[in-house]
Amino acid sequence: MITYSEQTRVLVAVDCIIFGFDGEQLKILLIKRGFQPAKDQWSLMGGFVGADENLYGAAERILYQLTGLKDLYLEQLKAYGSPERDPIERTISVAYFALIDINKYKTQISDRYHAEWFLINDAPSLIFDHDIMVEEAKKRIRYKAALHPILFELLPKKFTIPQLQNLYEQVYNTKIDNRNFIRKVNSTDLLIKLSEKDKSSSKRGAFYYTLDKNKYKAKFQSFLNFIPNPEHLISM
Amino acid sequence: MITYSEQTRVLVAVDCIIFGFDGEQLKILLIKRGFQPAKDQWSLMGGFVGADENLYGAAERILYQLTGLKDLYLEQLKAYGSPERDPIERTISVAYFALIDINKYKTQISDRYHAEWFLINDAPSLIFDHDIMVEEAKKRIRYKAALHPILFELLPKKFTIPQLQNLYEQVYNTKIDNRNFIRKVNSTDLLIKLSEKDKSSSKRGAFYYTLDKNKYKAKFQSFLNFIPNPEHLISM
DNA sequence: AAAAATAAACGTTAATTAGACGTTTATTAT
DNA sequence: ATAATAAACGTCTAATTAACGTTTATTTTT
Structure with a gap:
């Protein structure tokens, strides 16, 4: 033995x-x-x-x-x-x-x-x-x-784009241009826009979105680009 | 205790x-x-x-x-x-x-x-x-x-660009356009061209290069792009 | 000695993407 | 009504990418 x-x-x-x-x-x-x-x-x-x-x-x-x-x-x-x-x-x-x-x-x-x-x-x-x-x-x-949309795992079922941006800003400790951010997020096609708005953080209110789980799974391995020059921000 | x-x-x-x-x-x-x-x-x-x-x-x-x-x-x-x-x-x-x-x-x-x-x-x-x-x-x-130049770790002190390309092709099991590949490699500025040529694999011969160790270390964390659409090739 | 063959190396172009920045809009507070 | 404000949409230029064409150095063949 x-x-x-x-x-x-x-x-x-x-x-x-x-x-x-x-x-x-x-x-x-x-x-x-x-x-x-x-x-x-x-x-x-x-x-x-x-x-x-x-x-x-x-x-x-x-x-x-x-x-x-x-x-x-x-x-x-x-x-x-x-x-x-x-x-x-x-x-x-x-x-x-x-x-x-x-x-x-x-x-x-x-x-x-x-x-x-x-x-x-x-x-x-x-x-x-x-x-x-x-x-x-x-x-x-x-x-x-x-590179990958893991941060969505931190968000509630429904969330707003400003919330999402805020999350990215905290993770990378940096300010992100909101106009480019919205455009990039929308271009991934991962989010579904809801009719409801979150009025708590602005007068106008921000639309809630929810993650399209199927597309999320399908595209998880693709390379995203929400953050310009991430290599400078990773090791801080 | x-x-x-x-x-x-x-x-x-x-x-x-x-x-x-x-x-x-x-x-x-x-x-x-x-x-x-x-x-x-x-x-x-x-x-x-x-x-x-x-x-x-x-x-x-x-x-x-x-x-x-x-x-x-x-x-x-x-x-x-x-x-x-x-x-x-x-x-x-x-x-x-x-x-x-x-x-x-x-x-x-x-x-x-x-x-x-x-x-x-x-x-x-x-x-x-x-x-x-x-x-x-x-x-x-x-x-x-x-994303990072780790494959250089596999190469001898001096190597040719066709050798480097061949290595990438084997790692990703794919053909790479040599004209774009050369240009991308050169644009990283990581290599030092030697005067000597390797005549073993072609009539014209290919120049030997050597890795610029300092630049390699300095740029190791930056994101490269030698491979188009790598996400499709990673999990095969 | 000239011609053919070939991989290496350099170049061009069009399409796409990225990022900087400007404008409009919906809503609430004044 | 007006001002204030964040959200959302839009524009433009520069940079990047990938597809593809051309030239060059050298050896082999004739």
């Missing part, structure tokens, strides 16, 4: 970088740890991979435990495995990032985790290498969103 | 998808396993992560053990963690892909590994989930090479 008897086994965890948008601000969901190690410090939501779980499944479970939500946009970012990253015991962490519409999120699913949304530019510093994970996740999202 | 006593530990390995180019053909380096499990079958080169190694370091070591080469282009692809992926015992594998100039490679560094280069489209099927890793690595390279 063959075994790998010589080898050391290590812990494997999944950590989730959870981005959310409430229609106005881009945020990240962090937990104040009610447990050891690093009790009372802020960290990403995470957990060990169960014996019968694959990595994606573990990420889904962890996300569900915190948010009560399923079928979220969830993508593997990277595996982190520096030997000293967890001071208690060597742990490999596979980081996933998730994009969610904050309105779908109901607060305080479990009181094992005290979770809080933070503005993306005003979050506390985190344990272990979690700050690095967040930075790399931000870069990944900026990179990917420059 | 805090411990993670409840948790199961698992094996963590690194597997390398090694792409090479000999000036004419795009290849992948595989090993015929001289050891258990799956002895005598083809697989990617891999190994367990050592107690004091980080993941990237383990990948470098594994690559060095097989090829004798250091400082190669090496990038994490993804972590694979399906519970049944290794039938002997649960093992998380972190896959890395490497790009190397085959001319640098000296055969048979160690006889623990019988390694062989295979044409990218004519490789044997591999153990475990290694075929999936190779497919995903190919996609990743097609995606990345459409």
Whole structure:
């Protein structure tokens, strides 16, 4: 019988970088740890991979435990495995990032985790290498969103073009020309215009739109261009 | 003292998808396993992560053990963690892909590994989930090479534009218009023209070029466009 | 020694796209 | 009524792209 008897086994965890948008601000969901190690410090939501779980499944479970939500946009970012990253015991962490519409999120699913949304530019510093994970996740999202329509995953069912533009402006930390932006968005043909208007943020009101799910899926891999010169904006 | 006593530990390995180019053909380096499990079958080169190694370091070591080469282009692809992926015992594998100039490679560094280069489209099927890793690595390279000059990592110090074009044609499995290709390559300003010509593949001969390392590093993150409509070619 | 063959390298053009910027419109507040 | 304002639509120029044509350097053939 063959075994790998010589080898050391290590812990494997999944950590989730959870981005959310409430229609106005881009945020990240962090937990104040009610447990050891690093009790009372802020960290990403995470957990060990169960014996019968694959990595994606573990990420889904962890996300569900915190948010009560399923079928979220969830993508593997990277595996982190520096030997000293967890001071208690060597742990490999596979980081996933998730994009969610904050309105779908109901607060305080479990009181094992005290979770809080933070503005993306005003979050506390985190344990272990979690700050690095967040930075790399931000870069990944900026990179990917420059080419593919992932940011729609952050928006509610119906949303306005100014809201969408605001989201892009926050992700890239830049001002976008609204006349060109509207034109580009419309030219993708991904949106369906509704008759209803959102009057909350202007006198004239802005029409609501909804994502055409089929076209979204079909065109997801195509290269978009909502952001001029994205390469200059990705790594900031 | 805090411990993670409840948790199961698992094996963590690194597997390398090694792409090479000999000036004419795009290849992948595989090993015929001289050891258990799956002895005598083809697989990617891999190994367990050592107690004091980080993941990237383990990948470098594994690559060095097989090829004798250091400082190669090496990038994490993804972590694979399906519970049944290794039938002997649960093992998380972190896959890395490497790009190397085959001319640098000296055969048979160690006889623990019988390694062989295979044409990218004519490789044997591999153990475990290694075929999936190779497919995903190919996609990743097609995606990345459409935007960034990574394919230069596969070329020798001096190379001709027809060679470069041939490499792109193999990666994307498509014919490229040579007049547009030359112009695009020149417009990047990444290459330095040498006075010497390669006469081996045409009567007229093609000038050798060499990569301007500084410009390469500086412009690596910019978006290139050597390939028209890459999105149609990435996932084939 | 001239002619043919051929890949390499350079050039042209038309269509499309991108980005800068101007104008109109619907609505509310004054 | 008028002013104010964000939303939405429009225009123009420059840059980029891709399709396609031409010349050139060299070797092989005659």
